[in-house]
Amino acid sequence: MGPRKRWAVVFFGVLSALYVLAGRRVEAGLRRAWFHSVTRSLVTDARGLAPPPGLIWLGASRPELPQSLYGMDALESQLGLPLKIASFYVAWGQGEEHAFPSEVVRNLDKAGYLPLITWEPWLSAFPRWAGQLPPGALRIIADGAVDGYVRRWAHEAVRSGKPLLLRPGHEPTNPAYGWSPATGNTAADYRRFWMHVRQIFRDEGARNVLFVWTPFGLQERDWFPGREAVDWVGFDIFNFGGLSEQGSWLDFYTLTKLFYDAYAPLGVPMLIAEAGTSSAGGNKADWIRDMFHDLAQNNFPEVRGLVLFDQPSGHTDTGLPVDWSLAEVGDAFTAARAEAGLRAHFQPRGR
Amino acid sequence: MDLEPRPLSLSTRIALLLVIAFGFLSVLYFAEFWFFSSAQRSRIYFPLLTFAAFWGVYRSLVNWYIYFFITTPERRGDGARPCTVDVLTTAMPGEPFEMFEATLTAIQRVTTPHRTFLLDGGNDPALLALCQRLGVEHVNCVGVPGAKAGKINHCLQRRSVAEVVLIIDPDHRPRPDFLERALPWFDDPRTGFVQVVQAYHNTAESFVADAAAEQTFGFYGPTLLGLNGLGIPTAIGANCVFRRAALDSIGGHAVHLAEDALTSMRLHAQGWRSVYLPYRGSAGLVPADLGSFFKQQFKWSTGMFQLLLREYPRLFFKFDATARAHYFFAGTFYFNGLATLLTLVLPVWFLFARVFAVEFSLREFAVHLLPYAAATLLTYKLIQRWYTHSSERRVPWRSLVLEKATWHVYVLGMISGLLDRRVDYFPTPKGSDRRGNPRLVIPHLVVIGLSAAAVVFALATYPRLDDGSRLMIGFAVLNIALLTPVTWVALFPRWNWRRPHGAS
Numbered sequence: 001m002g003p004r005k006r007w008a009v010v011f012f013g014v015l016s017a018l019y020v021l022a023g024r025r026v027e028a029g030l031r032r033a034w035f036h037s038v039t040r041s042l043v044t045d046a047r048g049l050a051p052p053p054g055l056i057w058l059g060a061s062r063p064e065l066p067q068s069l070y071g072m073d074a075l076e077s078q079l080g081l082p083l084k085i086a087s088f089y090v091a092w093g094q095g096e097e098h099a100f101p102s103e104v105v106r107n108l109d110k111a112g113y114l115p116l117i118t119w120e121p122w123l124s125a126f127p128r129w130a131g132q133l134p135p136g137a138l139r140i141i142a143d144g145a146v147d148g149y150v151r152r153w154a155h156e157a158v159r160s161g162k163p164l165l166l167r168p169g170h171e172p173t174n175p176a177y178g179w180s181p182a183t184g185n186t187a188a189d190y191r192r193f194w195m196h197v198r199q200i201f202r203d204e205g206a207r208n209v210l211f212v213w214t215p216f217g218l219q220e221r222d223w224f225p226g227r228e229a230v231d232w233v234g235f236d237i238f239n240f241g242g243l244s245e246q247g248s249w250l251d252f253y254t255l256t257k258l259f260y261d262a263y264a265p266l267g268v269p270m271l272i273a274e275a276g277t278s279s280a281g282g283n284k285a286d287w288i289r290d291m292f293h294d295l296a297q298n299n300f301p302e303v304r305g306l307v308l309f310d311q312p313s314g315h316t317d318t319g320l321p322v323d324w325s326l327a328e329v330g331d332a333f334t335a336a337r338a339e340a341g342l343r344a345h346f347q348p349r350g351r
Numbered sequence: 352m353d354l355e356p357r358p359l360s361l362s363t364r365i366a367l368l369l370v371i372a373f374g375f376l377s378v379l380y381f382a383e384f385w386f387f388s389s390a391q392r393s394r395i396y397f398p399l400l401t402f403a404a405f406w407g408v409y410r411s412l413v414n415w416y417i418y419f420f421i422t423t424p425e426r427r428g429d430g431a432r433p434c435t436v437d438v439l440t441t442a443m444p445g446e447p448f449e450m451f452e453a454t455l456t457a458i459q460r461v462t463t464p465h466r467t468f469l470l471d472g473g474n475d476p477a478l479l480a481l482c483q484r485l486g487v488e489h490v491n492c493v494g495v496p497g498a499k500a501g502k503i504n505h506c507l508q509r510r511s512v513a514e515v516v517l518i519i520d521p522d523h524r525p526r527p528d529f530l531e532r533a534l535p536w537f538d539d540p541r542t543g544f545v546q547v548v549q550a551y552h553n554t555a556e557s558f559v560a561d562a563a564a565e566q567t568f569g570f571y572g573p574t575l576l577g578l579n580g581l582g583i584p585t586a587i588g589a590n591c592v593f594r595r596a597a598l599d600s601i602g603g604h605a606v607h608l609a610e611d612a613l614t615s616m617r618l619h620a621q622g623w624r625s626v627y628l629p630y631r632g633s634a635g636l637v638p639a640d641l642g643s644f645f646k647q648q649f650k651w652s653t654g655m656f657q658l659l660l661r662e663y664p665r666l667f668f669k670f671d672a673t674a675r676a677h678y679f680f681a682g683t684f685y686f687n688g689l690a691t692l693l694t695l696v697l698p699v700w701f702l703f704a705r706v707f708a709v710e711f712s713l714r715e716f717a718v719h720l721l722p723y724a725a726a727t728l729l730t731y732k733l734i735q736r737w738y739t740h741s742s743e744r745r746v747p748w749r750s751l752v753l754e755k756a757t758w759h760v761y762v763l764g765m766i767s768g769l770l771d772r773r774v775d776y777f778p779t780p781k782g783s784d785r786r787g788n789p790r791l792v793i794p795h796l797v798v799i800g801l802s803a804a805a806v807v808f809a810l811a812t813y814p815r816l817d818d819g820s821r822l823m824i825g826f827a828v829l830n831i832a833l834l835t836p837v838t839w840v841a842l843f844p845r846w847n848w849r850r851p852h853g854a855s
Contacts, residue, residue, distance in 0.1 A: 004420060004580065005581075005673070008416070008419050009421070009422070011368070012375060012416075013373075014377070015372055015375050015376060015379075018376075019376055019379045019380075022382065023383075024377070027380070028588075
């Protein structure tokens with residue numbers, strides 16, 4: 001073998017060794033550099049994102065969301081009003097259904113929707129806890145036990161780059177949830193959890209993600225993480241009507257007014273993140289018509305969005321089934337649609 | 352402008368090494384992703400797609416290895432320079448008289464003293480008269496078996512006695528200083544033959560001529576310079592100067608469909624060395640119409656497969672490692688027909704049958720392919736500095752399109768070569784056929800139709816396009832685009848010809 005052939009063997013051998021030893025690190029480095037220099041700079045800054053003054057974003061959560069938008073189209077034509085927010089729910093955990101829904105977010109953006117993702121920190125969905133809910137889940141998260149998952153989520157949110165509303169750990173005092181005091185979580189834990197997650201998103205550069213904080217009751221100012229850490233306050237407004245403990249029919253105005261007055265002093269824009277009524281003990285169509293009316297009358301000037309909880313299968317605290325859907329309203333709702341000028345209060349979708 | 356090869360400057364050598372290193376690493380990167388990334392892979396289709404995809408990668412790797420050795424030839428040895436030279440050229444009945452007149456005149460103008468032989472397979476009285484007029488020795492080769500090589504051996508046995516023999520095709524007109532430049536390389540007593548550049552004087556005639564010539568730019572230049580560095584540039588039919596003793600050591604010029612390749616294989620197996628001289632010593636004809644080009648490629652591909660199957664194993668243990676590797680690469684070169692066939696058929700099949708070979712995300716695929724694509728382009732750019740003429744430095748789309756459109760010929764050549772079908776030697780056609788010939792491109796029309804149908808089918812019936820389907824639609828569209836130019840010139844020949852041509 002001549003000297004040049006020996007040199008060729010050394011040359012290609014060294015390259016192969018280099019690849020095996022350093023290839024992965026170089027690739028990770030390049031990807032990180034790309035992410036930090038290019039991807040992050042392409043992110044839409046969503047700070048201050050809001051409908052134009054005087055207008056409201058209308059939205060809905062539907063059982064077939066986020067896989068399909070056909071229900072949104074049907075609802076839109078039923079209401080005769082434009083929908084802007086598409087609301088759906090993702091639980092924490094390991095696995096594809098728990099990961100950031102990149103494709104869904106991309107498709108929603110193409111269709112002109114603003115996603116509202118309710119992000120439920122169920123630690124039981126991680127293999128480490130094997131279906132068992134650990135007590136003090138929020139402390140575990142705030143101590144960084146699932147930072148990898150949160151960071152990957154934030155990373156993918158940055159890669160999607162489009163604005164989205166995120167509700168981590170909504171209704172923190174609702175005993176049905178794994179992040180409530182019922183499973184050993186405190187208000188301080190909650191604030192620490194919130195700030196921890198928020199910090200990771202900030203570190204990753206997720207300027208496109210707006211954080212929506214949603215109290216369960218009226219006296220949960222202790223659970224509020226602070227104005228710098230919360231972009232929107234959300235309310236979940238439900239009228240159980242005859243199915244509630246007191247059996248009383250409460251209209252939208254009464255319910256919302258309580259929340260509005262309790263949390264308006266926080267000085268954060270507001271969003272009705274879930275709204276629905278049962279039909280037990282009252283007229284669903286009237287309730288909904290009045291709701292639109294209240295918003296159109298600007299009774300709640302700080303409320304910038306309304307997300308209809310259009311889901312057929314809900315249940316009360318005591319386990320009674322409730323149908324929150326708007327479908328059963330049927331044509332009765334044309335009353336609201338006919339309302340002159342109602343349409344003008346909602347911002348149309350479109351890009 | 353003719354380019355004289357200069358010794359490689361340090362910066363050029365560094366640039367070459369960097370490009371090769373980048374290319375090699377990019378292949379490792381792509382291969383790791385292709386084979387080992389987490390993705391679902393079909394047991395049947397993934398190997399097929401891998402063959403199609405990695406055929407090009409394999410060729411790139413071999414090319415990078417060869418380019419690693421690029422060296423301009425250096426004179427060695429102080430043996431006796433041979434002083435007698437014979438120039439041999441052959442004639443077949445039907446080849447145009449004017450061509451011989453021009454070629455023989457040019458040969459007689461070569462300054463170094465030599466004898467010229469015309470090996471006439473038709474014993475044409477007009478050629479005989481021409482030979483007498485020009486002082487060329489006419490050799491009656493009627494009934495000599497073995498086509499061109501048979502005639503050469505016939506002449507070597509009966510008439511030629513010189514130490515060095517230049518074998519030149521009748522369409523190649525040598526420059527006067529041809530032998531003056533080539534002979535000094537025989538000072539090294541190990542030199543068995545000296546190959547110079549084959550250039551073409553009819554590339555402006557047609558698209559096919561231009562594209563076919565372009566296919567040789569990389570070969571005459573960087574590839575042969577690299578092989579020169581490895582010590583084994585191969586002989587290419589025309590314009591090869593042989594040492595008589597070398598030819599005698601292998602029992603004369605090989606008689607075969609790929610006689611040039613077999614001759615150089617045998618010479619290298621005997622331990623002879625060869626030299627490539629990047630000098631455009633002559634200009635000849637390149638096939639200008641599609642039919643001639645396809646015939647030529649069929650001959651070459653069949654011949655190379657026959658060599659791989661029958662001759663390569665025989666010579667295997669006589670070769671050194673370099674020759675072994677090189678002739679394996681050369682012998683398998685025309686598998687590209689099969690690889691191209693797969694790239695054409697698989698997208699159509701995948702789209703119609705709704706099957707997949709592997710489920711990559713489009714984005715990850717692009718990220719991992721990008722460095723390799725960049726390395727290939729950089730290589731193209733860099734090796735152009737070793738092209739033998741400045742006009743050759745251009746974007747080589749014509750040659751790629753023509754190669755892609757020759758897939759059916761290579762597949763036929765592969766079949767006839769591997770089955771060892773008897774194909775009679777025929778000279779590469781010299782005249783040009785100006786008629787349209789749709790039959791030559793029937794397979795292309797079928798493939799274009801099927802690809803278009805598959806794309807329409809997918810767009811119309813798929814509920815949702817995933818990344819895999821998008822990729823396959825992309826490939827189908829790309830295939831249509833690549834096959835269209837050649838199909839077009841076959842159907843509408845006036846798009847092939849560049850200059851008005853006298854009635855013929």
